[in-house]
Amino acid sequence: MxxxxxxxxxxxxxxERRLAIVRALVVAGPxxxxxxVIAERMGxxxxxxxxxxxxxxxxRLISQRRESRSIIYSASYEALADLVxxxxxxxxxxxPIIRKNVEERGGLLCPx
Amino acid sequence: MxxxxxxxxxxxxxxERRLAIVRALVVAGPxxxxxxVIAERMGxxxxxxxxxxxxxxxxRLISQRRESRSIIYSASYEALADLVxxxxxxxxxxxPIIRKNVEERGGLLCPx
DNA sequence: TCAATTATTCAAGGATTGTTGAAACATGGA
DNA sequence: TCCATGTTTCAACAATCCTTGAATAATTGA
Numbered sequence: 001m002x003x004x005x006x007x008x009x010x011x012x013x014x015x016e017r018r019l020a021i022v023r024a025l026v027v028a029g030p031x032x033x034x035x036x037v038i039a040e041r042m043g044x045x046x047x048x049x050x051x052x053x054x055x056x057x058x059x060r061l062i063s064q065r066r067e068s069r070s071i072i073y074s075a076s077y078e079a080l081a082d083l084v085x086x087x088x089x090x091x092x093x094x095x096p097i098i099r100k101n102v103e104e105r106g107g108l109l110c111p112x
Numbered sequence: 113m114x115x116x117x118x119x120x121x122x123x124x125x126x127x128e129r130r131l132a133i134v135r136a137l138v139v140a141g142p143x144x145x146x147x148x149v150i151a152e153r154m155g156x157x158x159x160x161x162x163x164x165x166x167x168x169x170x171x172r173l174i175s176q177r178r179e180s181r182s183i184i185y186s187a188s189y190e191a192l193a194d195l196v197x198x199x200x201x202x203x204x205x206x207x208p209i210i211r212k213n214v215e216e217r218g219g220l221l222c223p224x
Numbered sequence: 225t226c227a228a229t230t231a232t233t234c235a236a237g238g239a240t241t242g243t244t245g246a247a248a249c250a251t252g253g254a
Numbered sequence: 255t256c257c258a259t260g261t262t263t264c265a266a267c268a269a270t271c272c273t274t275g276a277a278t279a280a281t282t283g284a
Contacts, residue, residue, distance in 0.1 A: 007126055014123035015272085019115070019203065026205045035231060048273065050232055055271095069230045069281050077207065081214045084199050091131065092192050093138045102193045127242085148260055160243065162262055167241090181251050181260050 001082040005060070006090070009083045012059040017044065018052045025062055025075035032074030034067075113194040117172070118202070121195050124171040129156065130164045137174055137187035144177075144186030 001009075013019050021038055033041075039049040053073055056062045060079045065072050092098045113121075125131050133150055145153075151161040165185055168174045172191045177184050204210045 003128075003131070007128060007131060010122045010131075011126035011271095013203070014119055014126050016115075016119060017272095019119060019122075023203060023205065026203070026207055026210075036229090039231095045274075046231060047233090047275075051272075054232085066280085069228095071231060077209045080199070080204050081210045081212075084196060084204075084210070084214050087192070087196050087199065091125070091135060091138070092196075093135065095138055095189065097189045098138075098193045098196070100193075102196050123241095129242095146260080147262090151261095157244075158261060159245075159263090163242075166262085178250090181258095183261060 001079075001086045001090075003090070006083065006086045008059040009061055009079065012056050012061055015052065015055075017042065017048075018056055021049070021052060021056060021073075022061060022075060022080075025073060026077075026080070028074065030074055032065075032072040034070040034072050036070065038073070113191075113198045113202075115202070118195065118198045120171040121173055121191065124168050124173055127164065127167075129154065129160070130168055133161070133164060133168060133185075134173060134187060134192075137185060138189075138192070140186065142186055144184040146179075146182040146184050148182065150185070 013022065020042060024038060024041065025033060035049060035053060036046065038053070039046045042049070053062065053064070057064060057073075060076060061083075062073050062075055065074075088094065088099065088102075125134065132154060136150060136153065137145060147161055147165060148158065150165070151158045154161065165174065165176070169176060169185075172188060173195075174185050174187055177186075200206065200211065200214075
C-alpha cells in the first residue's frame, strides 16, 4: 500500500459514521449489506449513507456489487490488512517497540 | 483505546504533512526532534508545523517537552500500538481473515 | 409501459480544516 | 535589562468536508 492509499484510508476511517459502516460490513462478512439496510440500521438518510459509501469505496476499503435492485457493499479484508501492515511497517518504521507494545497489550496478532 | 480516540488518531494521520511528521518522530526515537528541526527538514514554516504538531498532540500520537528554548516532540509508541490494536480488534472485529491477510502479506507481526 | 423499489447524483449551505503573515510569549546569554 | 532565538497564538481567508432535500437512474413486477 502506497502512502496516497494510506492517507485516503485514514481519512475514510476518521469519520464516525464511516467507521461504523466499516465495522458493520466487517461483521457482516463477504455477503455484505445493502445500502438501504445500512441506512436503516444507522438511522441515517439514504443520501447520507450513499455519500459515505462512495467515500469508503474511493479509498478501496469497501466494494460494491449489484444484486437485483439492491447494491450490496462489503468490506475489503485485503485493504484493511494492508492498512494494518502500513501502520506497522511504513508508518511505524517496523519499530520493534511498537510491535512489542501491540503484543503486550494483548493484540490478536500472534496466534501462538 | 476508545472510538473517540481512534477517530482522532485516524484524522491526525490522514494529512500528508502530519503523517510525515509522525514518521520522522518514530525514526528519531525517544529523543525526539525540536519543532524547528522538523520545520526545516520539511521545508515548511514554523507556524504551519506548529499547527500540525498541536493536532497530533491533541490525538496523543505525539508528546512534547521543553528543553531550553526548544520544544522537543516525540512519537508515542503506546498510542501507535494502541491504534494498530484498535484497527485489528475493534474496527476489524478481531476478524481471522484480516489477521491471516496481514500475515500473508509479510507483516512484521509475528517474530516466529 | 407504468408504477414501485432501491439507490445515486446534484446543488446549496453550513461546518471544519489548512495556510499565511503578523504579533506575542518564553528562554537564555551579553 | 536588552536582544536574539525558538516557538506558539491570532486573525483572516481559502479549501475541503458534511448534510439536506429534490431530482435522476436502474431494476423488477403488474
